[in-house]
Amino acid sequence: MIFKSEQSIYTQIMDYLKKEIFCGNYCAGQKLPPIRELAAQLAVNPNTIVRAYAELEKEGLLFTESTNGKFVTADIEFIKKIKIEYVTTQAEEFVEITEKCKLGKEEVMQIMEGIYGK
Amino acid sequence: MIFKSEQSIYTQIMDYLKKEIFCGNYCAGQKLPPIRELAAQLAVNPNTIVRAYAELEKEGLLFTESTNGKFVTADIEFIKKIKIEYVTTQAEEFVEITEKCKLGKEEVMQIMEGIYGK
Amino acid sequence: MIFKSEQSIYTQIMDYLKKEIFCGNYCAGQKLPPIRELAAQLAVNPNTIVRAYAELEKEGLLFTESTNGKFVTADIEFIKKIKIEYVTTQAEEFVEITEKCKLGKEEVMQIMEGIYGK
Amino acid sequence: MIFKSEQSIYTQIMDYLKKEIFCGNYCAGQKLPPIRELAAQLAVNPNTIVRAYAELEKEGLLFTESTNGKFVTADIEFIKKIKIEYVTTQAEEFVEITEKCKLGKEEVMQIMEGIYGK
DNA sequence: GTGGTCTAGACCACA
DNA sequence: GTGGTCTAGACCACA
Numbered sequence: 001m002i003f004k005s006e007q008s009i010y011t012q013i014m015d016y017l018k019k020e021i022f023c024g025n026y027c028a029g030q031k032l033p034p035i036r037e038l039a040a041q042l043a044v045n046p047n048t049i050v051r052a053y054a055e056l057e058k059e060g061l062l063f064t065e066s067t068n069g070k071f072v073t074a075d076i077e078f079i080k081k082i083k084i085e086y087v088t089t090q091a092e093e094f095v096e097i098t099e100k101c102k103l104g105k106e107e108v109m110q111i112m113e114g115i116y117g118k
Numbered sequence: 119m120i121f122k123s124e125q126s127i128y129t130q131i132m133d134y135l136k137k138e139i140f141c142g143n144y145c146a147g148q149k150l151p152p153i154r155e156l157a158a159q160l161a162v163n164p165n166t167i168v169r170a171y172a173e174l175e176k177e178g179l180l181f182t183e184s185t186n187g188k189f190v191t192a193d194i195e196f197i198k199k200i201k202i203e204y205v206t207t208q209a210e211e212f213v214e215i216t217e218k219c220k221l222g223k224e225e226v227m228q229i230m231e232g233i234y235g236k
Numbered sequence: 237m238i239f240k241s242e243q244s245i246y247t248q249i250m251d252y253l254k255k256e257i258f259c260g261n262y263c264a265g266q267k268l269p270p271i272r273e274l275a276a277q278l279a280v281n282p283n284t285i286v287r288a289y290a291e292l293e294k295e296g297l298l299f300t301e302s303t304n305g306k307f308v309t310a311d312i313e314f315i316k317k318i319k320i321e322y323v324t325t326q327a328e329e330f331v332e333i334t335e336k337c338k339l340g341k342e343e344v345m346q347i348m349e350g351i352y353g354k
Numbered sequence: 355m356i357f358k359s360e361q362s363i364y365t366q367i368m369d370y371l372k373k374e375i376f377c378g379n380y381c382a383g384q385k386l387p388p389i390r391e392l393a394a395q396l397a398v399n400p401n402t403i404v405r406a407y408a409e410l411e412k413e414g415l416l417f418t419e420s421t422n423g424k425f426v427t428a429d430i431e432f433i434k435k436i437k438i439e440y441v442t443t444q445a446e447e448f449v450e451i452t453e454k455c456k457l458g459k460e461e462v463m464q465i466m467e468g469i470y471g472k
Numbered sequence: 473g474t475g476g477t478c479t480a481g482a483c484c485a486c487a
Numbered sequence: 488g489t490g491g492t493c494t495a496g497a498c499c500a501c502a
Contacts, residue, residue, distance in 0.1 A: 019215075019218050019219065022218070022219040022220070023218050023219055023220050024220065083219055083221075084229070086219070087215065087216055087219055087221060087226070087229060088229050088232070088233070090212055090215050090216075091212065091226075091229050091230055091233055092233055094208055094209065094212045095230070095233050095234075097137075097205065097208050098205055098208075100137055100140070100141050101137065101140040101141055101201055101204070101205055102140070102141055102142065103201075103205060105234045108205070108209075108230075109227075109230065111202070111205060111206050111209050112209055112213070112226075112227065112230065114206070115206070115209055115210055115213050116213075116223045126491080126492060126493090127492080127493075128492080128493090152473080152474065152475085153474085153475065153476095154473095154474090154475095162493085162494085163493060163494045163495070163496095164494095164495095164496095165492095165493070165494075165495090166492085166493065166494085168475080168476075168477095169492090169493095171475090176294075182474095182475070183474090183475095184474080184475075184500090184501065184502090185473080185474045185475070185500085185501050185502055186473095186474065186475090186502095187473095187474060187475075188474095188475080244476080244477060244478090245477080245478075246477080246478090255451075255454055255455065258454070258455040258456070259454050259455055259456050260456065270488080270489065270490085271489085271490065271491095272488095272489090272490095280478085280479085281478060281479045281480070281481095282479095282480095282481095283477095283478070283479075283480090284477085284478065284479085286490080286491075286492095287477090287478095289490090300489095300490070301489090301490095302485090302486065302487090302489080302490075303485085303486050303487055303488080303489045303490070304487095304488095304489065304490090305488095305489060305490080306489095306490080319455055319457075320465070322455070323451065323452055323455055323457060323462070323465060324465050324468070324469070326448055326451050326452075327448065327462075327465050327466055327469055328469055330444055330445065330448045331466070331469050331470075333373075333441065333444050334441055334444075336373050336376070336377050337373065337376040337377055337437055337440070337441055338376070338377050338378065339437075339441060341470045344441070344445075344466075345463075345466065347438070347441060347442050347445050348445055348449070348462075348463065348466065350442070351442070351445055351446055351449050352449075352459045
């Protein structure tokens with residue numbers, strides 16, 4: 001057994017920003033908060049924001065306008081694609097747990113239905 | 119936004135043991151490893167195992183035979199119940215993410231089917 | 237016949253705190269002494285106080301304000317209920333002794349009256 | 355707060371023997387088990403039994419027939435008197451707890467009735 | 473050998 | 488300053 005080490009803050013911030021983009025709080029093409037501003041808001045070091053933005057840019061979700069700041073990509077289809085990938089990964093992790101617990105598809109689907117049925 | 123601090127070791131060990139019980143690696147009624155043995159195996163202090171075992175005992179998954187060791191409860195129905203509760207919690211967390219991402223039941227179920235279809 | 241071994245320190249401290257709460261020395265909603273302070277005062281290890289406080293919290297008599305300390309529950313009715321349970325247990329132990337000694341209700345009640353009549 | 359030290363074994367044995375006498379398991383005038391026998395039965399050192407017998411003899415509940423062993427006093431009235439004293443002491447300790455908990459005579463008597471009513 | 477309790481003391485998060 | 492977790496290790500009861 002290996003103990004999970006603490007998830008690094010920049011990946012937590014990446015997750016946070018992704019969700020904000022996926023849910024439309026930050027729309028396609030919209031300007032993101034300046035680094036210093038977001039750093040202050042989340043009470044973290046500005047370098048941490050720099051890294052989170054950079055990683056998201058590598059993934060193609062953000063782009064830089066040199067002196068103007070960081071923006072969400074305008075490509076709605078791309079956002080949609082990444083969102084589905086993200087949710088699929090979450091779903092796979094969940095299914096992995098259910099398989100570890102020896103629950104079959106039917107039982108799991110029943111639990112899912114149960115949640116939506118509430 | 120609040121950053122998750124590292125999950126404590128004893129709760130990670132609890133989670134690990136629960137999964138082992140849920141999947142049948144530790145069967146109902148079976149003896150668990152002695153405190154000192156598990157501590158050595160996981161390279162943690164015996165007190166940390168004492169705590170993990172104690173918490174699981176409070177939940178009713180374990181019981182103590184005074185000088186004989188710790189055992190998984192023999193109540194299979196109870197284990198099943200706790201397992202379903204555990205998986206349901208995981209499912210709810212997953213659904214919460216999908217809702218944050220503005221995905222409806224149909225889309226989520228399609229993703230689930232996709233995973234099972236592989 | 238089994239000889240009672242010494243009662244553990246943390247349970248003695250629990251008993252002590254319960255009585256202080258039951259008699260109103262610590263009122264509903266009142267802050268309890270900080271762990272380290274009570275540990276110093278009772279000349280025990282802080283961990284022992286941690287445990288006593290934790291057990292009382294599980295029973296619902298205490299609650300934690302994260303960085304502010306431990307407090308007696310504000311629920312006066314709950315305190316009253318636990319108090320009656322505690323005294324009833326004491327009464328049952330006493331009655332058990334009288335029955336072992338072959339004393340009936342009348343004789344016991346007479347002894348009780350005798351004490352109150354003093 | 356002073357932590358109760360463990361009650362000494364000989365006093366626990368005294369209590370045990372008293373109760374056996376009070377309830378008639380050892381009748382007035384009856385021979386008590388030989389020291390070695392009782393020591394073996396209770397898994398304690400014979401000297402501990404010697405001390406318990408000696409203390410009970412001082413109280414007048416036992417007497418020695420030089421080469422014949424220890425006997426319960428034949429004085430039934432005396433046994434009765436000591437029994438009442440013993441139970442009264444227990445009652446006083448119980449009432450002390452109730453007073454510490456700020457319960458009045460009526461509430462305590464109600465609890466007692468509750469136990470007898472079961 | 474089994475679990476249970478306790479100490480001394482470190483280090484952490486939160487604010 | 489507040490509580491929470493953890494380590495290293497002692498000592499205990501039970502059998």
